[in-house]
Amino acid sequence: MAEFLQDFESSKDTVVEVNYRLLLVIIETSSSIWAGQGRTTDSLSLQEYLETVIVFINSFLSMDRLNRVLVLAAHNNASYYLYPSAGIASLDTKSLFDSVDMSGVSSAIITNSRKLLAETCGTLLTRDVSGLPSALARSLCYANKFKGLVPPGVRLLARALVINSSPVDSSQYMTFMNASFAAQKESISIDTCLLIEDSSLLQQVTSITGGLYLRKAGHSALLQYLLWFYLPEVEIRDWFLQPPKSSVDTRASCCCHGDMTELGHICSVCFSVYCKFTPICHVCETAFKLPQLGIKK
Ligand SMILES: [Zn+2]
Ligand SMILES: [Zn+2]
Numbered sequence: 001m002a003e004f005l006q007d008f009e010s011s012k013d014t015v016v017e018v019n020y021r022l023l024l025v026i027i028e029t030s031s032s033i034w035a036g037q038g039r040t041t042d043s044l045s046l047q048e049y050l051e052t053v054i055v056f057i058n059s060f061l062s063m064d065r066l067n068r069v070l071v072l073a074a075h076n077n078a079s080y081y082l083y084p085s086a087g088i089a090s091l092d093t094k095s096l097f098d099s100v101d102m103s104g105v106s107s108a109i110i111t112n113s114r115k116l117l118a119e120t121c122g123t124l125l126t127r128d129v130s131g132l133p134s135a136l137a138r139s140l141c142y143a144n145k146f147k148g149l150v151p152p153g154v155r156l157l158a159r160a161l162v163i164n165s166s167p168v169d170s171s172q173y174m175t176f177m178n179a180s181f182a183a184q185k186e187s188i189s190i191d192t193c194l195l196i197e198d199s200s201l202l203q204q205v206t207s208i209t210g211g212l213y214l215r216k217a218g219h220s221a222l223l224q225y226l227l228w229f230y231l232p233e234v235e236i237r238d239w240f241l242q243p244p245k246s247s248v249d250t251r252a253s254c255c256c257h258g259d260m261t262e263l264g265h266i267c268s269v270c271f272s273v274y275c276k277f278t279p280i281c282h283v284c285e286t287a288f289k290l291p292q293l294g295i296k297k
Contacts, residue, residue, distance in 0.1 A: 020096075020150055021233070023060050024139035024160040024188075025071045027053055027082070028132065029113065044219040046117075053163065054109055056226040058102045063231075065099045070142050071109055072135040073116055074164075079135035080116050083108040087138070088145050096149060130168055133175035136160070136190070140182055147186075159211070160190045161230055168199040170260065173253035174272060174283070176201055180208040189234050193226065195219060200249035200260065207248045210234065214243060255282055 029046065044052065053071075061067050071082040083105050084090040143158040150156050160183065183190055189211040192202045198215050206213035211234075216225055232240055251260040254275040265274045270284040280287050 017155070018066070018153070019155045019157050020066045020068060020146070021064060022068045022070065022143055022146055022156060022158040023057070024143060024158060025053065025057060025069060026074055026079075026132065026135040026139060026160065026162045027071065028074045028130075028162070028164040028166055029116070030075045030131065030166060044222065046113075049219070049222070050109060050113055052223045052226070054106045055223055056231070057105060057109075059227060059231055061100050061102055061105065068100060068146070069105065070139055071105075072139055073113060074131035074135040074162075075116055075120060077131050077134075079131045079138050080112070081138075082112045082116075085112055088142055091142070091145050091149060093149050096151075130166065130172060132162065132164065132168065133172050133179055136162070136176070136179040136183075140179065140186070140188065143186065143188060157233075158186070158188045159234060160188060162190060162192045162202065162205075163195065163226075164192065164199070164202065165195045167197060168201050169258065170201055170253035171255075171258040173201060173258075174255070174270075176205055177208075180205045183209045191230055193230065195222075200251070201253065203246075203248050204250065207250075212237065212242075213246075 027050070057069050057071065061069060069083065070087075073080045073082050081087040085108055139160055143156070146158070147156045180190065188209065190205050190209040191211040192199075192206050192213050194202065194213075194215040195218070203213050205211075212229060214225075214229060216222065228240065229242065249260065251262050252264070252273040253259065254261045254264055255272045256274050256276065256278065259275060261273060261275045265277050266272070267274070267281040267284065267286060269286045270281060272281055272283040277290075278288075279290060
């Protein structure tokens, strides 16, 4: 701690910025591909996949002693802390000055993911609701708490990375959008790496927050992919060669059917989108007047 304060004091004279960088990693672990469905010869097992992500996380942590990480698993319809195991409760001003024990991060991720899979192996995979919005909201709460703890004059630069292998259901459009706008307000960019199929919803999330959206076909060379595209901070990404950006599908998903809608009705209270006129908003229960037909003269 004394060493940190000494560095911080000397940095005042040389006008060197001292920043905490917080990486919020959300790993989707409920995909059927880990259970063997749709596996190809280059598919990783869940263990290999987690080990790949751990190498990426340790690379991020080794870049600066003030780098910090939060790892969450989006599993079935909920989210779970993989590191730190106690989540927000583990945050205190004392731990801010300690460097992160990388072997502790690796063992916590492996231990907690094994525990999670053992606890949920008997439950059926639910396709209707994803745990991603819950994990996003939790990670933003963690970043907000962290921000309140950093010493005066030190900035917290947070960003998120979502690695997803499952289809994302558009019925959760509103929760994704709420999380995206909250992240945008706090200047937290959300990067997404999709391993199976594209998602226009996650594409919108990255577009709103200024993150990087990429779909990788299959699992081969996943580590190189993560290191090359997602390890550099947002401000220096232009220095690296990147794949051409695809156009963003900005259509909203309707609350009534979950379909992408180009032209629809929007609730003036909660901003829910409907593809057809509805007299009562399903989300906030506001009653609307029926549209009046024009009176012929
Ligand atoms: Zn609809
Ligand atoms: Zn409403």
